[in-house]
Amino acid sequence: MRTPLVALSVAGTDSGGAAGLAADLTTFAALGAHGASAVTAVTAQDTTGVHRVVALAPDDVRAQVRAVLDDLPVAAAKTGMLGSAAVAGVVADALAGRVPLVVDPVLVATSGAALADEAVVAAYRDLLLPGADVVTPNRDEAATLTGLPWETAPESLALALHDLGPAVVLTGGDPGSGRCLDVVVRDGVVSVLEHPTIATRNDHGTGCTFSAALAVGLARGLDLCAAVSRSQAFVSRALTSSAAWELGRGRGPVAHTFTPHHHQHHHQQES
Template sequence: MKVALSVAGSDSGAGAGIQADLKTFSALGVYGCTAITAITAQNTKKVAEILAIAPEMVKAQIASVMADSPPDAVKVGMVYSNDIIDAVAGSLRGRMPVVLDPILVAGTGAKLLRDDALERFISRLMPRCSLLTPNRMEAEKLSGVRIKGEAGAIEAAERLRSLGAKNVIVKGGHFGKATVTDFLLDGKGRLTKIANPRIDIEESHGSGCNFSSAATAYLARGIPLEEACRMANEYVHVAIKNAVRVGKGLPVTNPLSSIYRDAMRYGTITELQQALDRLATIKDFYRLIPETQTNLVYALPDAESYKDVAGVRGRIVRAGEAAVPVSRAEFGASRHMASAILAYKSARPAYRSVINIRLDPQVLEICRSLFQVSSYDRSKEPMGIKEKEGSTIAWGTKSALARKPEADVIYHQGDVSKEPMITLFGKSPGDVLDRVEKILKRS
């Protein structure tokens, strides 16, 4: 397994520093080691206290790691003082990549590098680094270049390279534009722009640490510099998008969100596929399939759009006396049933699955005897809803729940060229199929 070493400060709020680096290393499949340079008492609102670690102890931590688990890449973050800078610079021996994140000021405003240490930072650490990762303000402070736009960012990067940094990426999060563009100037003077849409969020805590540690992890895995920066950019974009509020101050970037999401997507698809296998064995289910066919869908716990809802591509069809999925289960396969579960889930978050079945008077009466039932009238659908493709089912589901919030069965009698339908909701696909079997036992 590849090893990455983080030389940085400790954040008691765990949003940045050593704690953020370890989360990122773990999320990207790299074993993380640490050398702590300072202990901070901080939270999402402020840095209350800073205790610098003795330089000899900083050197001892690095030496201990180097002797036993030589890192494949090193990330250097908060170094705070001249003595610590000398300790770190003197300890970084070898040919492994070194990513230097110039931690000058915390997002909450506290100084994390002493004023008298800036010159030593530039002269001793920048020539040792493989990649320097400043934001706009850090690039201005280190280079002395006033950055107003793209030309300023490039000029600053060139200046930082002349001061010893082999490669420089000036991050674009503080440029105030709708598109966030990072400017990577490599060792051969080639400029690469890496852009993403701006996320509608205020300043977040930890994004800089997450980026630099992600770049370190990718470099440790042997990924070329430009690609490592692109992948780190995308990784942090997702982490910022899924930022969480754990305190009263800044939102904290979420470096583990991609792991949780991938795990949830795998679990959701697996559980849905198991339910589809079970559905194929349910006797007489084919009789419940409407003319427009059936779909069984399952939403992620935090689903926001149809792309977060898994279903059967092409639906479930009747083949003789059997029900057969015509394709595999995948996310984004059913916009109609996805809109139903998304609308339902907004009122009852624990419910993540739904199936549509044929509306038959007998089946409807059985549903009324077994479940809580509500309905909506498609003929009363507002014109603005009718004109918006795919919005009818969401409108109808919410309307039915407004009348009967506990309803787990919702139906409509159809409209011009629209088949009457029953939608049956459950907390999981297995829960939905349990209800289907109860209906069939009564019919």
């Protein structure tokens, strides 16, 4: 088997194992990539909420990122919870333009806990997004980052984010309709990629999982829409796998305990 691609996650921990670095590293592994990490914050977190956050200093985050970049051939990176505007600046300085960079703008936890203040939101807009390759917000995050009303059409929200620099994958949909529509904007062109929704409460970590899968797809050199489609399929399989789980008292974790079919295909090609 060939030496695997290396993907780097810059994110916070989740003591419950559902989101953040736990989701990123297990997704990287499931897709055949070696996961490296830089911890931005340590959280006391479970399926019911985030109970405590201890943010690391910018110099600590910088040292971790530098250690990885100086030693390993990072093929793509992604960000999750950053914790402070200063850390967003560190990430932008270290990674923007150096490797394919996917920014998952983690502003609010699945439980509803706020994970970013106005200074962090401004840092995303001014420092991180202009140098990122792709940003993967949900509708709430897109509205917060653009300052537009939540009711704004998803295509308009995505185009407004695209004006800040990166390609955009605006995730979302109408669970009641059974459809999920992800709006992709690249080079000013809007595409809408549809896939079925999965009826489940076990969706903690879905956004992290999707963006981590997308980073691996870009590391493999896939076109953005192809990488999005494969990431959608990966997340759908994960949600289906955990739909009947009974873990935790709140929104349970999305599964990271399976081997996706398309990874098996890549493994056969690379062996």
